[in-house]
Amino acid sequence: MPHTEKLISREEIFTGRVIHVTRDTVLLENGEESTREVVHHNGGACIAALNEKDELYFVRQYRHAYEREILELPAGKLEKGEDPFYAAKRELTEEAGITADDYISLGTFLPTCGYCTETIYLYAAKNLHQSSQNLDADEFVTVEKIPFAKVAEMIAAGEINDGKTIAAYYRLAMLREKGEF
Incomplete structure (x- = not known):
């Protein structure tokens, strides 16, 4: 039961x-x-964008709640009723300044299920194209490209500890291992 x-x-x-x-x-x-x-919380969308050099796009930004910079995949909150896929595409362009031809869902992530309703929708993208950033007025980020293989080492070393980023990375790694992305 x-x-x-x-x-x-x-x-x-x-x-x-x-x-x-x-x-x-x-x-x-x-x-x-x-x-x-x-x-x-309305939820959020996070996207792991992989370029032709096998690098993932990350953003480094100050997170007030933790009082420090965090290295994470591009992500953002959903507006009420917003389609998570379109939010992920929007955040990829806004924060990283890129668009993609191919996308795949990596499922959802429940970051704090003990007390919060937030659901984060995870996506991966490839066949990328340079665009231009369009940051919100209160948003300041630095874009970093990190080799896919190095990301696991950075997670293990505690250099990357954002939950949605870790979940998206390992789900994408499993798909790549199976030859599905």
């Missing part, structure tokens, strides 16, 4: 530009009540 919780009530705690937070009262499968604090 699947495990479930039944929502009894929901209290709005905070509504912001990117997230809103609720305090939910739920009925557990043992008949007891419990409280869940939930961060609601």
Whole structure:
């Protein structure tokens, strides 16, 4: 029998530009009540773009929540109701300044399923073309190309520790191993 919780009530705690937070009262499968604090988020899209030299495009940017620069694949949040595939294509152009002829879905990633509704849609792209960056006014990134084989070493060394990037990389690595990308 699947495990479930039944929502009894929901209290709005905070509504912001990117997230809103609720305090939910739920009925557990043992008949007891419990409280869940939930961060609601529209989700995001992340894209691993592989060039003809077998390099992945990364962006390095300052992330305020961690108070440091993070090296990650191009990604961005979804607008309400936005198609994740179009968001991934948009972010690839906006952040890395490239477009692609071929795309494949790498599935989804749930970054913080204990308290957040965010789902990140993962994609890979190849047969790339140079375009131009179109960064948001509050966005400052440096584009870096890293050889595909070196990325695993950087993940193992803790130089790349962004969850969506790690998930996309290893899913793409599995497809490449099977000759599917």
